[in-house]
Each structure stands twice: as structure tokens, then as C-alpha cells.
Amino acid sequence: xxxxxxxxxxxxxxxxPLEDLSKMANHAKEWRHGKSVYWVNNRQINYTNxxxxxxxxxxxxxxxxxxxxxxxxxxxxxxxxxxxxILKGAKExxxxxxxxxxxxxxxxxxxxxxxxxxxxxxxxxxxxxVELCYFAKITQRPLKDIVLExxxxxxxxxxxxxxxxxxxxxxxxICPDKETAEEWxxxxxxxxxxxxxxxxxxxxxxxxxxxxxxxxxxxxxxxQDETNGFFAFIPLVFHPEKNSLGRRVGNITTPEDILRxxxxxxxxxxxxxxxxxxxxxxxxxxxxxxxxxxxxxxxxTILEEKITHAAGASSPIGMSASQIRELILNESLIPIERxxxxxxxx
Ligand code: V47
Ligand code: SF4
Numbered sequence: 001x002x003x004x005x006x007x008x009x010x011x012x013x014x015x016x017p018l019e020d021l022s023k024m025a026n027h028a029k030e031w032r033h034g035k036s037v038y039w040v041n042n043r044q045i046n047y048t049n050x051x052x053x054x055x056x057x058x059x060x061x062x063x064x065x066x067x068x069x070x071x072x073x074x075x076x077x078x079x080x081x082x083x084x085x086i087l088k089g090a091k092e093x094x095x096x097x098x099x100x101x102x103x104x105x106x107x108x109x110x111x112x113x114x115x116x117x118x119x120x121x122x123x124x125x126x127x128x129x130v131e132l133c134y135f136a137k138i139t140q141r142p143l144k145d146i147v148l149e150x151x152x153x154x155x156x157x158x159x160x161x162x163x164x165x166x167x168x169x170x171x172x173x174i175c176p177d178k179e180t181a182e183e184w185x186x187x188x189x190x191x192x193x194x195x196x197x198x199x200x201x202x203x204x205x206x207x208x209x210x211x212x213x214x215x216x217x218x219x220x221x222x223x224q225d226e227t228n229g230f231f232a233f234i235p236l237v238f239h240p241e242k243n244s245l246g247r248r249v250g251n252i253t254t255p256e257d258i259l260r261x262x263x264x265x266x267x268x269x270x271x272x273x274x275x276x277x278x279x280x281x282x283x284x285x286x287x288x289x290x291x292x293x294x295x296x297x298x299x300x301t302i303l304e305e306k307i308t309h310a311a312g313a314s315s316p317i318g319m320s321a322s323q324i325r326e327l328i329l330n331e332s333l334i335p336i337e338r339x340x341x342x343x344x345x346x
Contacts, residue, residue, distance in 0.1 A: 004268050006214045013210050013264045018256055025263035025294030029275070033296045037333045038274065040340065041321050042092035042125075042300035043085030046307065047111070048072035051098030053130075055164075055175040057206065059242035059311035061098045072100055075114050085303055086119055089321060091339040092300065095126035096161055099134045105146070108135065109153045116154030123156040123340035129187035129198075130162035133179045143187060147194045157340040158191045160199030160234050165208045166216045173207060174245055185223055192229025197341065199276075200230050204261060205238035205253030206245055213261065217268050224271045231342055232274040232297055235261045237281040241312025255286045259293045266294025273342070280305050280315050284327065291331055298324060 004012075012021060050070050051061035062070040073081075082093055093115065108131075112124055127135075127150070136143045147155075164171060166181035179187070191198050200220045204213055217233075224230050237253055240246025266275045277295035279287035280302060287298060303318040319327075321337075328335035337345040 003270060006211070006218055009214050009217075009264055009268045010210055012267070013214070013260055018259060021260060021263045022293035025266040026292050028266050028270075029294050029296050032273065035332070035334045036296065036336045037291055037328045037331075038297040038336050038338045038342070038344075039324050039328065040092050040300040040338050041089045042094055042340075043081065043090050043303040044305055045073075045078055045081050045093055045095045046304075047078055047095065047097040048100045048103075049098050049306070050100045052101050052134075053099060053175070053177050055178060056245040056248075057164075057174055057203065057238060057243050057311070058307075059239075059246075060307045065100070065102070072103075075111055078111060079114060079118060081304075082115055082119060082122070086122055088301070088303075090122060090301070090303075091337070091345070092123045092125055094159055094300075094340075095124065096128055096131065096159055099131065105135050105139045105149075109149060112150060112153035112155055124154050125157040125159050125340040126150070126155055128159055128161035129184045129191075130179050132158075132187045132191075133183050143190045144194070147190050147196070151194055151196060155196065157196055157231070158188070158198035160201040160230075160232070163201045163216070163220075164203045165212050166202075166219045167208070167212045170208050170212050181219065185219060188229065189223060189227055192227035197229050197231050199232045199234055200272075201234045201236050202265075203236045203238055205257065206240075206249050214264075214268065217265060221269055221271060224269070228271070230272055232276045233265050233269050233272045234276040234278050234299075235265060236278065239281065239308050239311035239313055243311055246311065255289070258282055258286050259289055262290045262295050263293045279319075280313060280317075281308050283315050288327060288331055291328070291333055298328065300324070 049062050050065045135146045188198050240251050274297045275295045276297040277287040277290035278299050305317045325335045
């Protein structure tokens with residue numbers, strides 16, 4: 001099948017009956033992965049909610065470090081949280097946080113090297129492109145050096161956060177102070193050139209149009225053509241509570257919109273190995289439907305989710321490994337346990 005253009009994808013997204021679109025995307029998924037669905041025993045570690053930026057959709061961050069709800073974890077707390085997860089079989093730690101004004105780059109390097117020393121085999125999927133750019137800024141060092149030093153300390157992969165919508169005009173409205181689209185893409189390029197893989201997200205369901213979603217995917221598809229460094233695309237469902245963007249636009253996403261977005265991403269991003277149904281944000285029922293509409297990954301057990309729950313998510317904050325396996329089996333699909341590098345354990 002030839003590659004979809006933005007126009008063709010928009011036509012399908014806007015006009016194809018959901019059932020037909022899902023079937024096409026499921027076919028594309030099964031062509032790659034058959035009935036397999038990947039999942040990871042993981043823990044999210046959000047080491048601080050203090051952040052120098054003020055993205056309009058973020059209910060998690062605190063501007064003032066002395067706010068009663070601001071927190072910042074020591075390395076010891078992070079190690080304890082990691083240990084709890086590893087005792088439950090975690091294969092991945094997903095570590096991201098706000099841009100804390102007082103943390104020096106050594107705080108992050110030591111965090112990884114202490115985790116790596118204590119837990120040699122767990123995958124450290126840490127720091128978004130936005131955090132990497134911030135580290136380069138505070139150290140005045142090239143991004144490439146930052147990535148190589150983090151890799152040396154134990155970094156295994158980069159999560160896909162901070163992409164939001166890569167179309168700059170939308171970005172300028174929802175997160176004007178954040179790294180530009182070009183900077184986000186370039187950080188991932190640098191990570192891929194350092195022989196590390198990463199993921200890519202897209203925050204949708206706010207002021208963006210279907211055209212913007214496809215333009216965002218086009219930028220990712222182009223970079224993937226160049227580097228082949230992305231593992232998964234993760235459509236992130238915007239949650240409107242306790243943030244200014246949410247007060248402006250309300251809750252406009254529907255399960256159908258989520259499934260159409262998953263399906264079109266599977267068809268358009270023909271060079272991405274996986275589309276993730278992030279159940280924390282989609283909710284479990286829609287995430288399970290997404291497994292029949294192009295998604296081949298359910299992400300993980302999570303244990304403790306803060307970013308989406310701060311913005312009103314009603315899903316649980318975590319799941320057990322047996323629950324997640326059971327959910328996949330109940331869909332007549334085959335659960336495949338993986339780590340952040342997509343090494344499998346079945
Ligand atoms: O970067 C912030 C988004 C992201 C809201 O790479 C919001 O495997 C919805 O990136 N409503 C963090 N989303 C989550 C993330 C992620 C999750 C799971 C797996 C992976 C991966 C990455 O959440 C942030 C931001 O884009 N976010 N606020 C909100 N109100
Ligand atoms: Fe800070 Fe990330 Fe929240 Fe933006 S989304 S305010 S960068 S924590």
C-alpha cells in the first residue's frame with residue numbers, strides 16, 4: 001500500500017465510518033504484530049512538580065517551590081520508589097518531572113547513576129526532550145554532550161512527552177514558553193544519533209484541528225524516516241480539569257475521536273513500530289477498543305500517575321501485572337511483556 005498523504009488521511013479521518021477505519025488500522029497492526037499486544041511492568045516516578053514553565057494545559061506543576069502542594073523528591077525517595085516497583089517485577093522506570101529552578105544537572109546524572117548501581121537491569125526511560133533542552137540551557141553545553149553523559153549514567157530510552165502539538169502556531173497558544181517544535185524534534189534526533197530510542201506523544205482534544213494532528217504526525221514520520229529511532233507513538237487525551245486551557249475549551253474529546261485518532265495514526269505513521277493505547281488517559285474501556293483499532297501497546301502497570309490525575313483522570317492510578325495481562329487476554333489478544341527497549345519476556 002502506498003503512503004498516505006495528509007489529504008488522504010484527513011479524508012479517512014473525517015469521513016470513513018469508524019468501523020471501516022478501525023478495520024483498516026487493525027489490519028495494519030496485525031500485519032506488524034499479529035494478535036500480540038505489548039505491555040510493560042513499570043513505575044512512573046515524577047520527581048518534582050515544581051516547574052519554571054506554565055503550560056496552559058498542565059494541572060500538575062507548581063510555579064512556587066514553597067507552595068503547600070509543591071514537592072521535590074530526594075534521590076533516597078526516588079530509590080525507595082524504584083525499589084517498591086522492582087519488588088513487584090518492574091522492568092522500566094519512567095522518570096519525568098517539572099523543570100526545577102534549583103536542581104543542577106548533576107542532580108539528574110546522579111539520580112540515574114544511583115538507580116543504575118542499585119538496580120542494574122531495570123530500564124531507565126527518563127527525561128523528556130523538554131527536560132534535555134533545559135539541561136543544555138542551564139549547563140550551557142551542547143545537547144549531544146548532555147545526552148551522552150546521561151547515557152553513560154544509565155539512560156536507556158527517552159519518553160515521548162513534551163511534544164504537545166508540534167505545529168508552532170498551536171504551540172504558541174498552549175505553551176508559548178516551551179521549547180519550539182524544531183527544538184523538540186532536534187532533541188529526539190540527537191537522542192537517536194546517540195543510539196538510543198525514544199517515543200513520541202501528541203496532546204490532542206483542545207484547540208487543535210484534525211489538520212494540525214496530521215501535520216504533527218507528518219513531522220514525526222519525516223524524522224523517523226531519517227533516524228528510525230522511535231518505538232511508539234502515544235496519542236495523549238487532553239484532560240481539562242484544574243488547568244486554564246481546560247477552563248477555556250472544556251471536555252471536547254469523545255471515545256470515537258480517540259479511536260479515530262489511534263486508527264489514523266496507525267495508518268499514517270507507517271514507519272512507527274507501535275501505537276500505544278495509554279489506558280491512564282483513554283480510560284480502560286476505550287483503550288481496550290483501541291487494541292482493535294491499530295494500537296499494539298497498552299503501556300504499563302504505572303503504580304502512581306500524577307500528571308493526568310491532577311487534571312481530572314478517573315482511571316485508576318495503576319494496575320497489577322496480572323490485571324493488565326487478563327485485560328488483554330479477555331480481548332482474545334496475546335499479552336507480550338516488554339521493557340522500555342521492547343525486549344520481550346514471554
Ligand atoms: O508531557 C500534561 C501531557 C505528558 C496534561 O513515552 C497532559 O512511553 C493530558 O508523555 N491532559 C506526560 N495530558 C505523559 C507522557 C507519556 C505517558 C505515557 C507513556 C509515555 C512514553 C509518555 O502528559 C506531558 C504532557 O504532554 N499532559 N497535562 C493534561 N491536562
Ligand atoms: Fe512544566 Fe511539563 Fe507542566 Fe509544562 S507540562 S508546566 S513543562 S511540568
